[in-house]
Amino acid sequence: MPEYRAPLADFEFLLHDWLNVSEHYAQIGKDDIDADLVNEIITQGARFAESEVAPINQIGDQQGCTLKDGKVTTAEGFPQAYQSYIENGWNAMLGSEEYGGQELPYSVAIPVHEMLVSANVSWRLVCGLTESAVLALEKHGSDELKETYLPNLISGEWTGTMNLTEPQAGSDLSLLTSKAEANDDGSYKISGTKIFISGGDHEWTDNIIHLVLARLPDAPAGVKGISLFLVPKMLPDANGEFTIENDLSVGSIEHKMGLHGCPTCVMNFDGAKGWLIGAPHSGLACMFTMMNDARFQVGLQGTGIAEASYQGALTYAKERLQSRAPQGVQQPDEKADAIIHLPDVRRMLLTQKALTEGSRALGLLYAKQVDIVRFGTEEEQAKAESIVAYLTPITKSFFTDMGQEVSQHGVQIFGGHGYIQEWGMEQLIRDSRITQLYEGTNGIQALDLISRKLVRDGGRMLQNTAALFSDMINAIQNEADKNMALEIQQQWLAGSESLMSGDAFDTASRAYDYMQFCAYSLLAICWLSMKDRAAQTGNDQLASSKAKTCDFYIKRLYPRALMHKAALGDSGEDLAALSLEDF
Template sequence: MPSYNAPLRDIAFVAHELLDLSSHYQHLSGCEAVDAATFDAIVEEGAKFAEQELAPLNAVGDQHGCQWHDGKVTTPPGFAEAFERYAANGWLGLDKHPAFGGQGLPPSLGFVNYEMVCSANHAWGMYGNLTGGAISTLSEHADEALQQRFLPPMIAGRWGGTMCLTEAHCGSDLGLLRTSAHPGANGSYRISGSKMFISAGDHDLTENIVHLVLARIEGAPAGVKGISLFAVPKIQVDADGKLGAPNGVSCGSIEHKMGIHGNATCVLNFDSACGYLLGEANRGLNAMFTYINESRLAVSQQAQAHAEASFQGALAYARERVQMRATPRLKADQPADPIIGHADVRRILLTQKAFAEGGRMLTYTCAQGVDLLHHGATPGARQAAARRLALLTPIAKGFLTETGIEAAQLGIQVFGGHGYIREWGMEQIARDVRITAIYEGTNTIQGLDLLTRKVFADGGEALAELLGEIENFTRDTVVPVELVKALQQRVTAWREVSDWLRETGGEDANLVGASAFDYLMLSGYTLIGYFWLRAADLAERALAEGSTEVAFYQGKRETARFYLQRLLPRADLHHTLIRSGSQNLMAISDAAFAR
């Protein structure tokens, strides 16, 4: 099985050199005490837990899976004990409010830790992450009494949390949901209905689970305008926070999935379960977007973490596996060379590395935005962060999941036949990462969100700000001019095709739908190109200043060149596909599908 080693040097490069997080923390309300040394110490402890506690359970979770019997779910061996230690060490409350038992640290520290958790054990990591999303949603939308009742045990790890959106008949079209809510006693509601695909919907890690459930109050308008959000505990909780009787919430079954076997994906049935309204009635979807947006960023990290894990496994194997003769020879005195000497294996490894490390730059940049969103010292800082984060989130979720899947498949390819069999662990990475392009909104939905709600909605202003920032950087960099021009060319194309879509979309009802995925990918390739140009600039300057870490910075410089010359041109294909319009998809007869 591949071992996981947290990439601490690259994490430090992104955190301290690219983003200068320690200076960033000085401008966050309540986070001023976090310096580089504190950051590194916390990350190093998180790395130990991921490497020593979670990575050894990854194959265990895949092989044993979760088990359902008589309505109860048991997690794989070792999962509950690891979760107890994780909670006892305070990781669940790392960035949560101190008033409820959290440590009040910047969210970006939680992002860094979550990447390591997911590289080590994606399925296990989802239990705590989903609880974190529920905590954030309750913190923002629950009244004070409900917060006092629910948040402390959730932050302490005694209770878990989920979000319950999907129903069998409606999928992502939440306006069709049928789960109902009827007024009950003392301001509560009685929730009835069935939800499916609920990750971590039932398990044996905690004594209670708080489900955040979308439902329609009797008499509410049809569609999404009539949806409300409710907190529904699995076990009833009295006003003092003590557990009472079961609450009409049952797990009807768990799904038998392609991957993430260690996380229970449940069908949950609500039978007049007691629930509590969060936020305003009929505005539940707005409240749930606190959870959804946080989850979309988490999914981008899951995918990037798999790219890292697959790259680590493939790189170690390529250095040891001896097969055929390389040019030039690596071991002239032997009949064959390590496969890392072959050109196409280098293409694969560099593609994985470029996606894993480029993705890290993007996800940590998003994390920096989340810091400002929650701890920005001024309303202006928080508003600017929200604006940029709204633009980056669909790109991060969509693009990084697509490239994470590609990186995982490439990892199998390096191993050849050995990658296809279970004992090496590479095929598990490919199975586990596949879900990331589907849940929290499929990637076409991310592309539609990017185009319609982010680029079109404000007339392209947020995008123009980002493109202007990129262009300003390209004018003041020490990176070789041919690489700078490669990025400038794609930035120009990104702006041009955005304007064309905005101007032409009204003439073709299907143009946006036909272009959304390709627009997402074009955006992602160009944005990651910007990060790699920044990384190359830092590397050039460090080498010019005489850094002793020559290999590290040369690696950054050379990976940037590879990305800008070999991967960034993929954006051109997506540009061409967008400009081809929708007629090649929609102006065809049913005969195209005849068999």
């Protein structure tokens, strides 16, 4: 299996040269975080990912998880890696200082998260959901719940889960039937079955805190009648120690295409004791705090898997000798030339590189806006929130589509060996496939972008996002590249504004093409900006790599945006034309 090495040089370029995070941190009141500290954090994160998490990735895929006597056991090395993770404070990076967290900027944590995904996405998934649960509890929980549960969730002594999906209620939560009945002590009795629960049970920690959507007896129909409850695996005894088993259990472990190392469970709640988070019937709004973070983190899984695939493919392409290159002999001392000299292999490698590095850049730009939402002034927060809202469905859907495409190229470059398990490349395809489905399928993300974030919003989010990219474009020093970026932005804005009217069906019919159009356009601007900034670093190798990869992206990949733009002008008549019998 290819050996993972964290792309530290790219992270440092993006954080310091491209985003200038030192100035950014000073502006948001985090001036104690300087470049040296940032580099130390991501360097130590790289060492942990490379040495402790990556080596157990294939073990997790091969061994999977087991359920015996109601208890889940994960693969060899998984619990030990988690203990090392929390002992070194990685789980506490984003948590509030009030409850023992480090309260670091999101843009410091995201490189570490991506590296962990590249190393072992199954293992990382459990940790990531805990961080999302912390966010929901910090924002919506009562003071008592925060004081009781946040310290151990932030430290990682306990993990957290998100329980939404039921057998009959996936994307449509209005069909949810889990029930909550009030107890005399202010708690609630939760009953129902949830499926696809990542980290639903395991031996990593003594307690698991489930955030569960359910309906109160007087709940109105539909999504307006959903409430959110905190339901711990273990309940406190008379001394406040969590030693009493709650009335919940694991029905089974899901048998999945990928992510074999992650314990994905069917959870049965049989009158389990839980506590209300937020107001009654406001559960969906509370859960979206957790879901929106989880959606970006899923997008990050696409980027991380793409990086792992690119690294494996690049190493193999340099070593694999097959035939002679069409441009003539390249390695005369060998019996054949390495396949990296073949134009089609280079096309695939450059596609991997351009999509992965472009998505990483957009992801860190997103993280910078999340920093402002958390630490900026009230006016800055409002603008940043609208940008984050607009970019969330793009980062989730495009990054995961991209991760699947890049991992497919990885297998193709390996040829027949890519289809064999021992090389690890086919695992990346299997592991990445779910990212296009969970936390809202990519089709739902595209519909959310065009219907809620564009049309229903009246273009406010679009304009704030455009202003952010205008600042980026204005900083480009090369006039030709600046003009190109301006033209791309103008096409993106014009294409977006042309969709502000239309009936619901036509809007929905354009959703996929609009999402792809936006993503390829915004990545193009990022690439032109990165190319320009790299030229100013004095690092000739970096400048050359970014410039040539940018040129490839503009020539070979950005035209995809124009293809999707061409489809936006059509109505959805062709989609509605066929009767059921015609199918």
